[in-house]
Amino acid sequence: MNNVMLSLTISLLFGIGTFLILRREMMKVIIGFGIVSHAINLYIVASGAFSNGTLVPILEHHQAVVGLGQGLIVADDVAAGVIGPITSEPYLEFADPLVQALVLTAIVIGLATTAFILTLAYRIYEEYGTTDVQELRRLWG
Amino acid sequence: MSFLMEHLPILLVAIPLLMAPIMILTRSYPGLQKVLNLVASVGLLALSGLLLSSVWNGGITVYEVGEFGKYGIVLVADLLSASMVGLNCLIGCMGLIYSYDYIESKSLNLTYHSLYNLMLAGINGIFLTGDIFNLFVFFEIMLLSSGALIVANETSSVTKISDKMEATMKYIVLNMLGSNVMLIAVASLYASIGSLNMADIAIKVQILADAGTMPWHMYAIGLLFIIVFGGKAAVFPLHYWLPDVHPTAPSPISAMLSGVIIKIGAYGILRVLFVIFAPLQAVFGPIILMLALITIGLGATSAIGQNDVKRLLAYSSVSQIGYVFMGFGMGAIAYSSGEVTGAVLIIAASFVYLVNHALAKSMLFLTSGGIIHHAGTRDMRKMGGMINSDPAMCVAFLVGAMSIGGVPPMGGFIAKFSLFDAGLRYAFYIPIAIALLFAVFTLFYMFRGWMLMFWGERDPQYGEYSHHKSSLLMVGPIFLLAALVLIFGIFAEPLLEISQTIAAQVIDPQPYIDAVLVRVIR
Structure with a gap:
């Protein structure tokens, strides 16, 4: 049930964002970019949540997940279907912490690009006196 | 010295990243700022040369940024990365020297220096990183800093500020x-x-491909990567931003955009599609080849009618990046049909093409800046007879036009010859025929531009040429790059040899994988 709701939310956000990006009003385009980037952030987080996985995989020093040595936390066992965070039977209780770090980075980058593009939009409004992107046609071709 | 060698890959990213805030702090001392940035830029060039030679002699260098084993971010300098970094540092250094005279001093002091350094750091990071999310982060650094650099003011303000905003x-x-x-x-x-x-x-x-359990969405992911890198490189359906953006940027930034930044797309295709999605080449090869052929034709036919010198060069960039991608497409098809030596030969030829185009096109954009400075307009119809008033730019533009057109003593000839030769050897007759047809177009539009600008007489209604000749700071980098274009044409063996090794590493990524994964974990 949760997974269905999550997928629906992500797809709805993508839809709204795409709709707004295709508008003529510059501000709507920028807001659309914000919504799409949040849809992507949710998508990234969703890729690290397994069924009922709530534990953080913090292990004690030199403790390793069954059968793995060499000081690594998780090694891949392709034969058993273990590839990185896509864990199978014995490891289901873990949640993947890496995706949350990725999302933090993506949010910060989104902030920077949004700030830049908002400044640019304001300057364009000063130069052209409009925020309609169809009016920006001084460059031909 | 050993410290330097050990930390070489990170220094290439960290030095420009550190220079950016230093440039902001020293903004009230323009002289100091210029000297510092020049020293850093030349130092960066030397370091990239050192990296290239150490990778050539000592194999792939892997630098762990954190201490997380294979889960941490690694910087990997293989021969492809090292040579792309060398290209970036070379063109970046030349562009910086050029911009000391070309960019308006207020803009130069305040933001230009630090943004330029950020851009260099981003591009070096893109080429060196071995982590695909880190690649995205460096993409964003490069994108924002280059976007802000496009609006920098020139001393001769031919391009209106509103045009720059729009672009x-x-x-x-x-x-x-x-x-x-x-x-x-x-x-x-x-x-x-x-x-x-x-x-x-x-x-x-x-492993998934060998086991026959490749999920279908891997194909979709590969196609998304083609969209991403095709958009960066301005390949056919996503090329339309380039002819607006490259001409409106100030000339040194146009040189960086056309010389290095569109090559990031080509690098990404080589790195991601050939290394990661190697088992799926049979699907992606024909797609890349078809898009590349359309790009070649579209860019060349659009360039013919252009009267704006920088727009002509921009459309030429679209067409020329198509040739590089044509090589990648042919290489992927040859690889998937089992012709491994053929794939190596074709990829090597397209890498030679990439390097030669980067040098010649950045040189041409710098030259176009000098021409605009002299003529006070970007419209070629309003120029003419500049062979008498500005012979230095005349020679430089001729060298570049010959290289882009593929006329023998220049590097562009070697590039076109090896690409077409490799293609014909493995029976890609129709793509080569199309490419040859548009190579004739290339020759036509480059020399049409050259003759419009330098031969004949200027119509008196457009006034006199300014007596302000291009200074040594502007002519120096142009002639250095022109000399390199000529050297890569006459003395082409080292580049061909390096390209062969690069192509072999791209086609068979086992040394790369071994270098990254089989390491002593600290």
């Missing part, structure tokens, strides 16, 4: 879209493979 808006919006697509692709790749390390992903994709 930057196009650039930023389209590339943000590209970044979002890339983030989706990276997240899907992580969700299905479970790693962000490119070497690790390559192994696992190979």
